[in-house]
Amino acid sequence: MATAETSRLEGLRSRGAALGGFGPAAISVLLVAAAAALLVGSLRSSTFAQLTVQGLALGSVYGSLALALVLVYRASHIVNFAQGELAMATTYVAYQLIQWGLSYWEAFFATLGIAFVLGTVLEVGLIRPVLHRSAIAAVIVTVGLFILIDGVVTWIWGGDFKFMPSPFGTTIYHVGGVSIARLYFGILVVVLISVLLVWALFRFTKLGLGMRAAALRPAEAALVGIRVDRMLAIGWGLAAVLGAVAGLMAEPSQYVLEPTLMQPILVYAFAAAVLGGLESPAGAVVGGLALGVSLNLIVQYVPAITSELQLPFAFAVLLAVLLIKPSGLFGRRTVRRV
Amino acid sequence: MTALLELEDVEARYGPVHALHGVSLAVEEGSIVAVLGPNGAGKTTTLRAVSGTVRRSGRIAFAGRALERRGPAAVARLGVAHVPEGRGTFAELTVWENLRLGAYTRRGSLQPELERVFSYFPWLSDRRRQEAGTLSGGEQQMLALARAFVLRPRLLLLDEPSLGLAPVLVAELFRIVRELNEREGLTVLVVEQNAHLALQAASAGYVLEAGRVALTGTSEELRADDSVRRSYLGY
Numbered sequence: 001m002a003t004a005e006t007s008r009l010e011g012l013r014s015r016g017a018a019l020g021g022f023g024p025a026a027i028s029v030l031l032v033a034a035a036a037a038l039l040v041g042s043l044r045s046s047t048f049a050q051l052t053v054q055g056l057a058l059g060s061v062y063g064s065l066a067l068a069l070v071l072v073y074r075a076s077h078i079v080n081f082a083q084g085e086l087a088m089a090t091t092y093v094a095y096q097l098i099q100w101g102l103s104y105w106e107a108f109f110a111t112l113g114i115a116f117v118l119g120t121v122l123e124v125g126l127i128r129p130v131l132h133r134s135a136i137a138a139v140i141v142t143v144g145l146f147i148l149i150d151g152v153v154t155w156i157w158g159g160d161f162k163f164m165p166s167p168f169g170t171t172i173y174h175v176g177g178v179s180i181a182r183l184y185f186g187i188l189v190v191v192l193i194s195v196l197l198v199w200a201l202f203r204f205t206k207l208g209l210g211m212r213a214a215a216l217r218p219a220e221a222a223l224v225g226i227r228v229d230r231m232l233a234i235g236w237g238l239a240a241v242l243g244a245v246a247g248l249m250a251e252p253s254q255y256v257l258e259p260t261l262m263q264p265i266l267v268y269a270f271a272a273a274v275l276g277g278l279e280s281p282a283g284a285v286v287g288g289l290a291l292g293v294s295l296n297l298i299v300q301y302v303p304a305i306t307s308e309l310q311l312p313f314a315f316a317v318l319l320a321v322l323l324i325k326p327s328g329l330f331g332r333r334t335v336r337r338v
Numbered sequence: 339m340t341a342l343l344e345l346e347d348v349e350a351r352y353g354p355v356h357a358l359h360g361v362s363l364a365v366e367e368g369s370i371v372a373v374l375g376p377n378g379a380g381k382t383t384t385l386r387a388v389s390g391t392v393r394r395s396g397r398i399a400f401a402g403r404a405l406e407r408r409g410p411a412a413v414a415r416l417g418v419a420h421v422p423e424g425r426g427t428f429a430e431l432t433v434w435e436n437l438r439l440g441a442y443t444r445r446g447s448l449q450p451e452l453e454r455v456f457s458y459f460p461w462l463s464d465r466r467r468q469e470a471g472t473l474s475g476g477e478q479q480m481l482a483l484a485r486a487f488v489l490r491p492r493l494l495l496l497d498e499p500s501l502g503l504a505p506v507l508v509a510e511l512f513r514i515v516r517e518l519n520e521r522e523g524l525t526v527l528v529v530e531q532n533a534h535l536a537l538q539a540a541s542a543g544y545v546l547e548a549g550r551v552a553l554t555g556t557s558e559e560l561r562a563d564d565s566v567r568r569s570y571l572g573y
Contacts, residue, residue: 206442209431213439216430223389223426224489225414225443 027329031286038293046178051296057184058253059292060191065246065262065269066276066284067195068239073278074215075235076123076131078138082145084266086122086240087247088259089149090115092157094248095164095257104167108248112241119240120233127236128229154259162257167248187249194245195285198238202281211235264311268292271314274321277331287329291317341399342367342525343388343493348396348406350380350387357383359549360396365493370519370526372536372557374570375546381529382423384546385495388527389413389420401492415443419491423498423529426482429471433462436470436481440488451488458514459484476507483511487518494518496528500535508532512539533570537561545570 042049065087072080080086090111097107126145131138168186172179202208213221214231222228250265251257272291276283291314299307321328341364350358358380365371373381386392388400390410398405405413414420419440428436437455441448456463459480465473470481479499486494496515500508516539518524530536537543537557545553545566553563560566 206438209435209438210442212431213428213442217428219391219410220422220426220428221439222410223391223414223420223422224439224485225411226439227411 034290042178047300048297049178050180051300052293053180053184053188055293055296056289057187057191057292058296059272059289060188060195060285061246061250061253061288062265062268062272062292063285063288064191064195064242064249065265066272066288067198067281068242068246069269069273070276070278070281070284071198071235071239071242073273074281075211075232075239076127076138078127078131078135078142079270080239081139081142081266082122082149083142083239083243084262084269085146085149085153086115086118087243087250087265088262089153090118090240090244091247091251091257091261092153092162094244095157095162098164104165108167111248112244115240115244116237119237119243122240123233123236124229128232150259157259159259163255164251164257166252168252183252187253191245191249194242198242199281201238207234267311268295268314271318271321274318275328277328280328280330283328283330340367341365342401343527344397344399345384345388346397346399348384348387348394348398350383350392350394352383352392357392357549358387358394361387361546361549361551363544363551363554365525365527366542367492367525368519368523369542370515370528370540372533372540372543373527373529373546374533374536374543374560374566375552376569378548379546380549381546382497383549385420385422385497385527385529389418389495391420391422414489417489417492418495419486419489419493420495421482421486421497421499423501427470427473427478427485429469429478431470432466433468433470433473433481434466436485437462437466437488440485441490443489448488451490455484455488458487458517476503476511479503479507479511480514483514487524492525494524494526496526496530498529498531500530500532508535515539533566537571 038052042052065084068083069080072078072083093114094107094111097110098104102110122145126141127138130141166183168183171182173182173185202212210221210226211231211234213224214226214228215235218228221231246265247262250261254261268291269288272287273284274287275291276285276287295310295313298305298313299310305313343365345361345363347360347362348358349356349360361380361384373384375381383392387394388398388405390405390408390413394406396406400416400418403416428439431439437452438448441451444451462481462484470478473481483496483499499511499515503511512535515526515528519526528536528540537560540557542556543554543560544551545560553560553566555563561571
């Protein structure tokens with residue numbers, strides 16, 4: 001009985017995917033085609049190449065914040081509106097550590113540790129007690145946190161511009177007539193390494209398996225002895241670490257540090273996460289890269305869309321995905337058994 | 339023989355609804371004990387009270403330790419494996435990952451454990467990379483049992499293993515449970531609608547009605563009881 005029901009659901013799922021017109025195969029073709037187009041464009045025009053690399057670097061920042069959103073969503077099934085502000089706050093922590101005499105990279109790694117602790121403390125102290133009662137209340141808590149963090153940071157450090165040393169220097173590479181700042185390669189490499197490490201943690205370690213199990217099926221996870229609460233707290237900690245990476249890499253791309261650093265990036269990250277499918281870590285990263293590149297190229301090559309329209313454009317992407325394919329490019333078709 | 343698991347006057351509730359009104363039962367080490375009863379009698383809740391997945395009060399002792407204040411993860415860590423009703427598998431994860439999760443609380447190499455499990459469920463070995471959700475219902479139930487067994491539990495709580503399975507699979511499942519019991523000394527508390535099968539495998543049984551123990555005895559005594567025969571065995 002249960003079996004028949006399940007296989008019927010499987011059938012419906014695959015048919016649903018076919019009807020949507022974007023199977024996994026179609027999406028891979030789409031991505032390969034996009035990558036080929038970027039490559040061809042870059043070979044033909046040096047401006048295009050510059051914009052592509054820069055777009056990928058910015059996109060990786062969106063992607064890593066989007067991944068933070070996805071981790072929290074998978075663990076607690078809520079959206080953390082304060083994720084960007086948390087990232088901004090940890091960037092200020094790094095700034096302060098550098099002021100106190102640490103080198104950039106010492107401050108970078110110390111900040112990741114602090115971010116992890118902050119993330120877990122937030123989950124345990126503020127989110128969990130509320131989440132037991134209602135998800136919407138927990139979401140409102142994150143909105144409150146957004147305002148709180150913003151206020152506290154401005155109170156401690158003030159609202160004026162701060163400047164941090166550049167982590168990648170000012171070197172500019174010249175490759176076949178194309179000039180690309182080392183900065184963008186640096187951002188891209190740092191973010192991608194962070195994302196890969198998080199992926200490897202989830203994919204290959206026992207802790208990662210326990211975290212996936214706790215997020216997917218908390219009741220069953222507890223029955224095999226997994227301390228689900230602890231796993232969810234660690235999930236929030238990792239999300240804060242990815243956010244901190246996003247913040248630390250957003251700062252050099254903006255050249256200044258101010259309390260609004262992450263606000264537009266949070267919108268891009270939302271769009272990226274929704275584009276990839278809110279439950280899909282790979283989707284969030286690919287969504288971020290895609291958004292970063294397309295925003296950069298569109299502003300240059302579509303005269304009607306000026307840089308002021310970047311944010312609205314991201315919103316339009318968000319809306320379009322929600323209307324046409326709510327599960328996103330990589331989203332699992334979720335069919336919940338009742 | 340001493341009781342491995344003892345429940346004394348256990349009550350449980352879902353919100354305002356009382357599901358158990360003072361259930362007392364004992365499971366001896368190395369035995370298979372069946373819990374029978376109509377729908378809504380509190381059979382599943384009894385297992386959930388033991389594993390800590392429902393709010394409960396009263397006294398629950400397992401191997402000399404009180405369980406009533408422990409959560410599900412803590413109970414599992416003491417060596418109680420609960421295979422819940424339906425499929426207790428992680429459908430999104432692979433067979434291998436499911437087995438790995440079964441042994442989550444164990445340290446060291448899993449190889450001997452896995453080999454032992456594969457000796458009971460040989461087909462699982464070829465399917466390790468398959469997503470559990472793509473297995474058939476019967477295979478998932480077997481996987482749930484295998485996963486529970488990798489924990490090397492002292493007590494297995496088995497909830498309606500026959501639900502939705504073809505009769506031939508149900509027989510196979512009970513054969514493996516009995517084998518685990520005889521060869522490995524695994525103690526089993528099983529809830530089952532199919533009283534016939536359950537009493538065949540079990541040495542003793544409890545009949546629950548409306549959240550209370552209505553009747554108890556050895557399997558022979560229960561099989562011989564008129565009311566059990568009429569209500570659950572159908573002859």
